[in-house]
Amino acid sequence: MRIVRGVVALAAAALAQAILSRYAPSLARYCDLFLIIVVYFGLTSPPAGAMLMGIGAGLVEDSLLGSVLGMNGFKKTLIGYLVGSFGSLFMLNQPIPRFGILFAATVFDPVAELGLSLAMGRSFVFPATLDLLQRGLGNGVLGLLFFWIAARLP
């Protein structure tokens, strides 16, 4: 059941991200629905589930964005593991800590990509601080909304 929910959530996120990118690209820049799903599974599932969701979400994102296959998979897997581990240590069921986790995961995402790019000898332009803050803010707000909706689903 949990797997089905994960697959459905992943499909929904892919669909929504595609729609946003197509019809509201400026808004899509400030939200990463795949990241939100991975953080959600990290907070509500064991680290293994979060990692599996991370790799699934990352690979789907790579497929949608046309980026290097595995790049987002790597980042999202790592984020899923870190959030899952962190969530198993602390009580993160309040909005503010969750917002913080979403914000931190948003910042960690380009940091991880920067590290990978450096390791692979590829060029990578780190996003501007303001841009990164806006993206963290967007993911945090949208994530909290997603968590509130998901908590009310059967």
Add this chain to the structure above:
Amino acid sequence: MAHLLTERKPYLLLLVLLTLNLGLMSSRIKSAGQRSLLEEAVMSLISPFLKGAHWAGQGLSGTWGAYVDLRGVERENHRLREQIDGLALKAQEAEESRQELVRLRELLDLRDSVPWTTVAARVIARGADGSARIVTLDRGSHDGVRVNMPVLTPRGIVGRVIEAAPGASKIQTILDPNSGVAGLIQRTRVQGMIVGAGERGCRMEYVNELSNIEVGDVIITSGLDQIYPKGYTIGIVASIGEGEGLTKLVELRPEVDFRRLEEVLVVLKPEGPPERSASR
């Protein structure tokens, strides 16, 4: 196993998943050499083994090559040795032919200088004891050889025919103790009888004690024996001693080297004085 990965050891799962992602990435990202990072990583991992295998292969190949080369060298060495042997034999034959040519030329010169008909002959046998007192020639009565005919070499006289078979003849050399040659000292014209002394050479007998003879004097045939023509070298005076009575004992060294006697001239000398018009 799955339980271990998901519940107990999540970092193992993380490792697997990250590796999977890295593999996917590397398969898409080409390096400057147009190789994927995965390929490069795999190459980096296996290259030491490949190098080792290459090194071992090269070593083996080198050793095998050296072995094959050695076999080739051995064969070539064998072939060259055979070639050297063949060439040495040919060189030996050529040297032999050259020496024979020299001897035959000397013999030809002698033949031209002898005022009688001559026939060239080869020594085909020596005495049963290996000595040169009696030698056998490959020419006989069919070639005109008769008993008592003198035998010469360019160095001097050899002896006389004592037997003449149709195809061969036997020669008594001047080394034979039973032989006798009338000779004289070329310088002082002192006469005497040359008698063989076996392998030691010859000696001159019946030489007056007062005769003027010195070591080194040349002794030639005097022609008084009616066998050997006059004027051919017999030998050199080697030593002078006291003989029986009022005579000197003169030992001489023959000019002919009987140990190397090979070709000779048999003088088909008729009885009487030489006839220069005789056919050659």
